[in-house]
Amino acid sequence: MKLTRKWSWLVIAVTLFSVIFATGCGSAGITSQPGGKLPAVVSGAPLTVKVLDVGQGDAILIRTNEQVVLIDTGDVPARDKLVSMLKSQGITTVDKLIITHPHADHIGGAAAVFANFTVRQVYDSGQRTTSNLYKQYLTQINKKKIPFTVVTAGTTIELGNEAVLSVLAPEQPFIGGSEPDLNNNSIVAKLVYGNFSMLMTGDAEKESEERMLKKGAASLKSTLLKSGHHGSKTSSSLPFLQAVSPEAALISLGADNEYHHPHPITLKKYNDKKMKVYRTDTDGTLTVTSDGKTYSITKER
Template sequence: MKNYKIGLGLLIVLIVAFFAGCSNNNQQFQAASSPVPKQITIQMIDVGQGDAILIRTAEQVILIDTGDVAARAKLIRFLKQQGIGSIDKVIISHPHADHLGGMAELVANFTVKQVYDSGQPTTTALYRRYLATIKQKNIPFTILAAGDQVDFGNGAVFKVLGPRQPFISEEALNNNSIAGKLVYGRFSLLFTGDVEKQAEERLRQSYPAELAATVLKSPHHGSRTSSSPPFLRAVAPEAVIISVGADNEYKHPHKATLKKYADCKARVYRTDQDGTITITSDGQSYQIVKER
């Protein structure tokens, strides 16, 4: 009888240990297989009077515009501080210096895997050097037009809304900027380059139901030549981000434009006052954080 009790006790201990081990193994498996939280990070870099917007998903690094020539050292320093070694995609919205100016320095310091632009040429030496650098470095190059889509990885898609052929005019570099809507789950951001009222109206007529976005990248640095009321009603943004230099000679953003943003009850963030503006989203909610 004593031997039976000892055997029964040992059996109970073994059963408990077995199930405890199974439980621990199951917990370890669940922890290992739990999905890593995914998010998108968008930073409007404070490069003064120009545009440079860094986008990072779990899979890719994308840069939309590169700021002006005078800000190229600041751009490179910022990217290196972020731990970036290569850039999957560079999108040049249009070939004005305040959007294209940092490209040569960018290619000299980072591996650039793909370049996109609108295909509109200009005669400046800066633009010619840009094309020569792409050819010399053998960087794949693609022209974007309305209707195209670019995969940013991790479920983020850039839907190109403009420019549409024929161009508004060969001289209207601003109006022929690449405009596109970044969509990540329920979050969206409308990129506009430097489009002005004529291009805004073309966008509104071409995409009456697709312009609505959570956040708007202020067209043309908040100039009065952009952000027409019909366009803003179509976008209906909750927030507007403006890339602009402090005390710039153009006096951007113009007071009339800021009033339009106030009238549509959008929160306004601007690099001259707030520094680099960082937006993060998990595809459901989003946060906007100011540098200062």
């Protein structure tokens, strides 16, 4: 009888311990995000996203407490500026370089990045082109034996500290068929860190937006939007904005650029949707920080 009682207490104690342990580590607010299995609770270590002011082009620096990630590298004229901006952040290694598509204003600084930093891994959309910049880019990747991965919708890129990039585009077959439309097959990826998210769109245009909407509008919902194609009217279609429903748009573009980006129609749509607008041509580099719950955006000027 005595022994049985002892065992009963032991069973109760073990059960209680298991329940407390499970509550503490497993169910403490970890819930599913729409369209994914991402944890809503993260360590709270700051995630930083810098939409760098590289003139007309895109270069977006993402830092977690484990990795340095660069999405695009700006155009050739801004490459020295890009290198000095990265060096001023104390960066010597780029863990992941993601090239959304091989146009000069996204790939132009790649050679300088390879020359000045250790790049551990390159991801791109798998689109090929005949430009010298693109050839040099491939040559450098081969010469330096950098691991290289082509990504498509459904890929998840881990950024450390529970932050991920969930790739939503491109998909095969490419838009445009045998002569792919480089902009429209841009890598589009949603950066997710706890409850914070930011949609990185490269230069994806209306056709890509329509494809992503058909596949699943819910997965597009994001806290912030990196405006597609530098705020051009070819992107940011209304149904897409409806699905993303961001609180703010961040536009990367050069002052007085020859393409007249951003387009007033796009700015009006953002305004009608009560989205805040930040732009690198007037605000300089835009810095977003998040602890996975809240976020802030600061302008360089």
